[in-house]
Amino acid sequence: MSSVALIDDHESVRLGLEAACARAGVGEVVYSGATVRGYLAWRAATQAPRADVVVLDLMLGDGATVTENVTALVADGSPVLIHSVADRPAAVREALSAGAAGVISKASRTDDVIAAIRTIAQGQPLENLEWASAVDGDHAFADAQLANREREVLRLYAAGLPLKAVADRLGIAYSTAKENITRIRVKYVEVGRPAPTKVDLLRRAMEDGLVDERRRDARDDAGTR
CATH class of the missing domain: 1.10.10.10 (Winged helix-like DNA-binding domain superfamily/Winged helix DNA-binding domain)
Known part of the structure; x- marks a missing residue:
């Protein structure tokens, strides 16, 4: 079973994903919080192993940039799955440029989100519609x-x-x-x-x-x- 960290400033989203992960048996949610800084501080304090997948909201409320958040998580050794709304292709592209392993829309079916977590936990690329739109459609x-x-x-x-x-x-x-x-x-x-x-x-x-x-x-x- 993979270990999953959930970072989103909406508690309801985190609770829903945690329940979905448990129901699907895709992984154990080892951390749930609102900021990347909080997750990294928790890791340092507890000496917990890095998460196999970090599911990250694109825009958090603490003022950290997309690049800062993704870069910090990748440097810590975890692949990052961006879980956010699908109407910000520029920010998604920035996340992918910073090293995020994939992106899945919050409008996606829960089964698709779970499948994306499983794919990234297995070290496989996640090349879906959201990824293609961010890479190919961000002309402005x-x-x-x-x-x-x-x-x-x-x-x-x-x-x-x-x-x-x-x-x-x-x-x-x-x-x-x-x-x-x-x-x-x-x-x-x-x-x-x-x-x-x-x-x-x-x-x-x-x-x-x-x-x-x-x-x-x-x-x-x-x-x-």
Whole structure:
């Protein structure tokens, strides 16, 4: 029996997957929590073996990026199955680029999710419709050609942080953060998706899966720099 870790900031989703895993006999859920940091801290404190599969929600509520979460889990030695909504191909593509082993939509049948967990636990590739859509259909994000640092700056800035706070959070100079925002705006203009205001940047970030719509912060003064 494989060991499975569930990381999702919706407790109901975790409980449902845990019950499904037990019912199907696909694996023992050894950890269930809301953040990657929490899982890694639990591993360090308990010296528990790495999970054979980590089922990870794409957008968590702790502010960590998709790349940070997937990279940390892969470095820890576990294959990652992204379990999220299917309308964020750019974020899914980012997860796959960071080393995720596969992706399955939350709209999928429970049996399909269990089959995906089993496939990845066996070390086999999961090349399904969600994977193909992320790789082949993400033309807008690819055309924008945002670098990893630019994505991090955009995600934090578009979500509502002042630019100075973004710089402090990322450990970079304010001038560097400002230059990143300028380059981001230029790149979006070049692909026909202009973003002259902060509200426009929020829209672009949502379109590209960098900001979760349910946590967006579109204040009246969001157009200020």
